[in-house]
Amino acid sequence: MNITLAPTGLGHDAQTLYHYLTTYLINDDVAIDAGSLGFAGSPAEQTRVRHVFLSHSHIDHVASLPIFLENVFDQGAAPVTVYGSAEVLDSLQRDVFNDRLWPDFIGMSRKGESLLRLHPLVAGQAVSCGGLSITPVPVHHSVPTFGFIVEDAAAAVVMPGDTGPTEEIWHRANRLANLKAIFLEATFPDEQARLADIAGHLTPKLFAGEVRKVNRPARFIAVHIKARFQAQVIAELQALALTGFETVRPGSVYRF
Numbered sequence: 001m002n003i004t005l006a007p008t009g010l011g012h013d014a015q016t017l018y019h020y021l022t023t024y025l026i027n028d029d030v031a032i033d034a035g036s037l038g039f040a041g042s043p044a045e046q047t048r049v050r051h052v053f054l055s056h057s058h059i060d061h062v063a064s065l066p067i068f069l070e071n072v073f074d075q076g077a078a079p080v081t082v083y084g085s086a087e088v089l090d091s092l093q094r095d096v097f098n099d100r101l102w103p104d105f106i107g108m109s110r111k112g113e114s115l116l117r118l119h120p121l122v123a124g125q126a127v128s129c130g131g132l133s134i135t136p137v138p139v140h141h142s143v144p145t146f147g148f149i150v151e152d153a154a155a156a157v158v159m160p161g162d163t164g165p166t167e168e169i170w171h172r173a174n175r176l177a178n179l180k181a182i183f184l185e186a187t188f189p190d191e192q193a194r195l196a197d198i199a200g201h202l203t204p205k206l207f208a209g210e211v212r213k214v215n216r217p218a219r220f221i222a223v224h225i226k227a228r229f230q231a232q233v234i235a236e237l238q239a240l241a242l243t244g245f246e247t248v249r250p251g252s253v254y255r256f
């Protein structure tokens with residue numbers, strides 16, 4: 001499978017791009033999170049995306065969903081499927097598609113306009129789409145959040161999403177014979193450990209603790225680094241000299 005973190009933020013090369021928003025594109029037709037999905041690429045490129053999985057309701061993960069759905073809407077064509085927990089789908093209805101922030105695309109779709117189709121996710125129950133199996137696994141963040149395990153015939157990739165220290169997704173990762181990579185967050189620098197604890201995020205020290213829970217070789221790709229502290233967080237991560245560690249390059253294609 002091919003995975004790309006959609007680039008956001010101002011930077012003149014891949015090393016200095018910031019992770020303001022989160023969207024992973026998988027094989028052109030599946031997206032994990034919609035932070036930047038609708039803000040990047042042409043309408044034709046966006047139209048290839050048919051499945052959007054939302055990890056949680058925070059705006060850096062859903063910000064561009066209304067714009068994306070608007071960009072790709074094609075009357076008469078099958079709608080995009082948006083997958084999320086009951087809590088996420090409820091937030092979309094009440095907080096986004098509420099006829100104030102944006103038109104009620106959910107209600108309009110019920111009345112015949114094919115703007116989107118909602119698919120509730122249940123913890124631990126895999127969904128098949130686009131040749132992939134995607135399993136939502138609860139993680140530890142400040143709102144209900146799913147990490148995702150993405151598998152095809154050749155590879156398994158783990159995307160824990162926004163999380164503090166967590167357990168279940170690592171138990172599952174340790175059973176994946178084809179585990180290739182883990183896109184793991186490192187939001188705050190070590191000096192902000194208290195804030196990380198309150199917000200349900202990782203620091204470099206906590207990142208290392210999560211890496212130690214994985215007993216298979218894998219690439220550990222750091223993501224979701226706060227832009228203001230990016231250089232500091234990357235320096236602290238590099239100082240840990242973790243086996244398999246690298247920092248994500250937004251816009252690059254990762255092939256597994």
Ligand SMILES: [Zn+2]
Binds near residue numbers: 056058141162
């Ligand atoms: Zn979050």
Ligand SMILES: [Zn+2]
Binds near residue numbers: 022058060061162224
């Ligand atoms: Zn986030």
